[in-house]
Amino acid sequence: MFNITRRQAFAASGGLLTTLLAPQRFASAAAGNTLNIAYNVNLPSFDPDVGPSSVNPTIQAIYRSVFDQYIGQKPNLAFESGLLTGWGWNDDKSKVWMDVRQNVVWHDGSPFTPEDVVWTIQREGKADGGNPVAFIWAGIDNFKIDGHRITADVKQYDPVIFKWMAFLTGYVLPKAYYEKVGPQGFEKKPIGTGPYMVDAYEGNAYLRLKANPKYWGGKPPFETVVFKFVPDATSRVAEIESGSSDVTLEVPYEEYDRLRVKAGLKGECKPISDIAQIFITNGGVMDDKNVRLAMCHAVDKQTIIKRLLRGYGVAIDTLEAPEYAAYDPSIKVPYDPALAAKLLAASGYSKEKPVKFTIQTTRGFKPKDYEMIQAVVGMWRNVGIDANIEIYEIAKHFELRMTHKLAPAAFYNWGNAIGDPTCSTGFAMFSKSPHSAWHSDDLDAKIGPLWGEKDEKKRIQGWKDADRYIAEQGYILPLLQYAQPILYKSDLKVTANVSGALQPTLVSKS
Amino acid sequence: MLIAIVVNRMVMALLTLAGVAVVVFVLLRVVPGDPVAMMISPGAGPADIAALKAHYGLDAPLLTQFWIWIRGVVTGDFGTSITLHLYVTEVLASRLQATLELAILALLVAVVFGGGIAIAGTLMRRTAGETAIDGLNSIMLAVPDFIWALALVLIFAVALPVLPLTGRIDPDLAQGFATKFYLAESIVTGRFAVAANILSHMTMPTLALALPLAAMIVRLLKQSLKEAMVQDYVLLARIKGFRELRLVLQEALRNAIGPTIALTGVQFTFLIGGTVIVERIFAYPGIGNLAIDAVINRDFPLIQGLVLLFGLIFILINIGVDLTVATLNPRLRHA
Numbered sequence: 029m030f031n032i033t034r035r036q037a038f039a040a041s042g043g044l045l046t047t048l049l050a051p052q053r054f055a056s057a058a059a060g061n062t063l064n065i066a067y068n069v070n071l072p073s074f075d076p077d078v079g080p081s082s083v084n085p086t087i088q089a090i091y092r093s094v095f096d097q098y099i100g101q102k103p104n105l106a107f108e109s110g111l112l113t114g115w116g117w118n119d120d121k122s123k124v125w126m127d128v129r130q131n132v133v134w135h136d137g138s139p140f141t142p143e144d145v146v147w148t149i150q151r152e153g154k155a156d157g158g159n160p161v162a163f164i165w166a167g168i169d170n171f172k173i174d175g176h177r178i179t180a181d182v183k184q185y186d187p188v189i190f191k192w193m194a195f196l197t198g199y200v201l202p203k204a205y206y207e208k209v210g211p212q213g214f215e216k217k218p219i220g221t222g223p224y225m226v227d228a229y230e231g232n233a234y235l236r237l238k239a240n241p242k243y244w245g246g247k248p249p250f251e252t253v254v255f256k257f258v259p260d261a262t263s264r265v266a267e268i269e270s271g272s273s274d275v276t277l278e279v280p281y282e283e284y285d286r287l288r289v290k291a292g293l294k295g296e297c298k299p300i301s302d303i304a305q306i307f308i309t310n311g312g313v314m315d316d317k318n319v320r321l322a323m324c325h326a327v328d329k330q331t332i333i334k335r336l337l338r339g340y341g342v343a344i345d346t347l348e349a350p351e352y353a354a355y356d357p358s359i360k361v362p363y364d365p366a367l368a369a370k371l372l373a374a375s376g377y378s379k380e381k382p383v384k385f386t387i388q389t390t391r392g393f394k395p396k397d398y399e400m401i402q403a404v405v406g407m408w409r410n411v412g413i414d415a416n417i418e419i420y421e422i423a424k425h426f427e428l429r430m431t432h433k434l435a436p437a438a439f440y441n442w443g444n445a446i447g448d449p450t451c452s453t454g455f456a457m458f459s460k461s462p463h464s465a466w467h468s469d470d471l472d473a474k475i476g477p478l479w480g481e482k483d484e485k486k487r488i489q490g491w492k493d494a495d496r497y498i499a500e501q502g503y504i505l506p507l508l509q510y511a512q513p514i515l516y517k518s519d520l521k522v523t524a525n526v527s528g529a530l531q532p533t534l535v536s537k538s
Numbered sequence: 539m540l541i542a543i544v545v546n547r548m549v550m551a552l553l554t555l556a557g558v559a560v561v562v563f564v565l566l567r568v569v570p571g572d573p574v575a576m577m578i579s580p581g582a583g584p585a586d587i588a589a590l591k592a593h594y595g596l597d598a599p600l601l602t603q604f605w606i607w608i609r610g611v612v613t614g615d616f617g618t619s620i621t622l623h624l625y626v627t628e629v630l631a632s633r634l635q636a637t638l639e640l641a642i643l644a645l646l647v648a649v650v651f652g653g654g655i656a657i658a659g660t661l662m663r664r665t666a667g668e669t670a671i672d673g674l675n676s677i678m679l680a681v682p683d684f685i686w687a688l689a690l691v692l693i694f695a696v697a698l699p700v701l702p703l704t705g706r707i708d709p710d711l712a713q714g715f716a717t718k719f720y721l722a723e724s725i726v727t728g729r730f731a732v733a734a735n736i737l738s739h740m741t742m743p744t745l746a747l748a749l750p751l752a753a754m755i756v757r758l759l760k761q762s763l764k765e766a767m768v769q770d771y772v773l774l775a776r777i778k779g780f781r782e783l784r785l786v787l788q789e790a791l792r793n794a795i796g797p798t799i800a801l802t803g804v805q806f807t808f809l810i811g812g813t814v815i816v817e818r819i820f821a822y823p824g825i826g827n828l829a830i831d832a833v834i835n836r837d838f839p840l841i842q843g844l845v846l847l848f849g850l851i852f853i854l855i856n857i858g859v860d861l862t863v864a865t866l867n868p869r870l871r872h873a
Binding site for chain 1: 570571572573575576577578582583585586587589590592593594620621622623624625629632633688691692695696699702703704705706709710712713817818819820821822823824827828830831834835836
């Protein structure tokens with residue numbers, strides 16, 4: 029029989045009161061050495077190279093804290109040395125070379141070696157290994173190690189392979205350790221070479237990291253970092269407002285505006301590499317160029333940004349945001365409802381006899397997604413387009429898109445943290461991509477040759493030309509570039525990352 | 539007789555679970571949302587997609603997939619989670635305790651709170667106190683658990699920031715546990731400061747889940763008590779000079795509690811269902827929170843395991859309620 033004495037009951041009551049009232053509960057990271065981040069997603073898996081999590085852009089900040097990428101990336105998307113200090117092709121681009129950083133150790137103290145790099149690339153390139161972009165990594169093979177230089181044969185030339193080394197699944201894992209503990213063992217006790225080491229993890233609750241004292245990039249600013257997984261936006265607002273977290277992100281813009289001026293808090297809301305767009309699927313009324321162009325010219329993007337997103341966002345006319353490599357500011361698709369009405373009239377449509385189709389959208393998956401589509405549909409109605417809104421789950425969107433069964437118009441957001449046109453215009457518009465909606469030979473003829481173009485200037489210009497052609501044909505309706513609201517305590521300094529990854533290494537004491 | 543009831547219910551439970559297994563398996567494949575479609579990269583070709591489907595065993599015919607899965611289930615192998623890369627059995631085993639602790643604590647709070655108010659209302663019947671209790675109870679009944687959750691967040695995490703909003707325990711204290719029953723273990727092992735910390739984390743989710751159930755208990759138990767209080771045996775006890783509180787607790791309550799137990803049992807299953815949203819709001823690491831991620835990511839093996847687990851919990855609760863009611867009511871026991 030278990031008995032609680034009066035003294036023990038008193039101790040418990042005291043403990044509860046102390047827990048509730050202790051001032052250090054909400055102590056600032058700047059005063060202590062622990063950074064609490066109210067994070068917007070859960071971390072399902074520690075393997076950054078395999079499975080659905082590996083291609084989830086919102087988790088990359090955590091992966092970048094524990095692991096290092098082959099190639100690093102600055103907050104402005106520029107590339108920098110990572111675990112590779114140098115990289116490139118030979119002259120005829122039939123081989124690649126990579127110089128591996130020296131004097132790096134894994135979190136268990138074992139040395140990081142070129143063998144780790146080769147093993148990781150080979151593991152990622154296995155068709156049945158579970159890497160969602162295995163085709164990228166399988167493009168190089170027949171590795172040779174000479175000191176700290178790795179060379180490999182190019183099986184299929186991909187001008188973007190080194191950019192992918194700073195992108196999704198571009199993380200180096202420890203060969204010897206992984207082979208020793210296996211996939212499940214690695215999930216339970218992961219190690220990397222990154223700035224922080226995994227100290228404790230409870231799925232759907234928190235991840236506690238400790239600074240890696242032997243980090244090759246210098247000791248990180250905080251001794252301890254706690255990612256609290258708080259997917260509910262209201263709860264994240266409460267976390268930062270109550271002071272129990274030091275930083276949070278992706279809160280509603282209304283809350284951001286309210287809290288950024290509150291004493292003790294600051295805010296940053298900068299554009300990130302994530303855009304909103306409306307896919308157009310060919311067939312039916314969408315085969316009419318006048319209808320497509322009318323859809324594009326009828327939408328007042330600035331008003332949507334101003335009214336719905338409180339001014340946070342950047343209107344775009346192509347799938348390239350200003351920070352991307354193939355951004356061309358001269359490509360314009362102006363808001364012109366008169367022109368839209370004229371185009372529709374040329375095809376026999378008017379406000380009295382509107383063209384009708386369905387537009388699909390998520391609701392609550394992205395900020396104001398449904399409201400944006402309601403606004404777009406309202407603007408379309410004013411020129412003679414009667415669109416019926418269908419709400420669906422994001423999982424359904426992926427399946428319909430893969431099988432080319434999306435509605436004539438479908439809202440979606442598209443991330444591209446390396447800013448290369450292959451990962452925006454390329455995959456969104458090339459008919460061979462399972463994620464494209466518009467399939468036509470004329471566009472494929474323009475995009476197809478660019479995948480293997482070896483002249484970088486020519487390649488980027490080719491993508492700009494493709495973007496101009498897409499805008500002229502109205503094959504897609506780019507809406508806006510999202511801005512990411514970040515709230516933090518005023519005694520901290522946060523460097524906004526265009527990739528959207530809120531890495532703890534970008535937070536410091538001000 | 540009780541043994542016969544148990545055997546009968548166990549057989550029915552197995553049949554129900556088998557039905558649940560078939561339904562969830564088929565539904566997941568019929569409802570749009572292919573897990574491979576969610577993870578393929580934009581540049582993946584048909585061969586890449588086929589390879590990923592093969593990797594996750596989704597390329598086999600439906601019947602074959604079902605056979606492989608159900609054969610595993612019978613032997614305790616629910617497969618491997620697509621998103622977590624861990625055995626489903628292991629994941630469920632590690633999360634279930636958190637939800638059980640939360641649900642049981644919420645049930646206890648609801649019973650004590652609801653039962654106490656019902657008895658107080660009975661003692662105060664035909665007075666202004668009863669009217670006040672009925673009015674407050676109507677409000678409590680009308681507000682669902684997730685609204686309670688948000689209201690509690692506003693009060694105790696924002697306006698008066700005295701309670702931790704998220705998680706189950708402060709990360710610094712989450713060590714040295716032999717089980718995942720953190721609260722129970724910390725109390726049993728005498729780590730009362732840790733228990734207090736866990737309780738402070740559990741206060742808001744517990745209240746959010748408990749208040750609607752407490753309101754139902756108040757309404758039903760109070761009504762049953764009022765009916766019991768005019769029965770002859772209560773009148774006899776009153777003539778004997780028993781005090782009002784003793785009349786309620788000793789005479790009326792024993793006879794009035796049957797329907798409340800039955801309802802509480804049924805509502806307890808709803809309470810466990812309510813953990814899905816409440817755990818999400820408070821970032822509480824139980825099976826409810828896990829279920830939302832599993833559905834969003836179309837993690838078929840995990841969803842299947844979770845649905846079977848929820849089904850098993852519901853069945854066990856119902857069996858428990860039936861047995862309790864049968865034990866307390868001789869007419870049912872011998873029927």
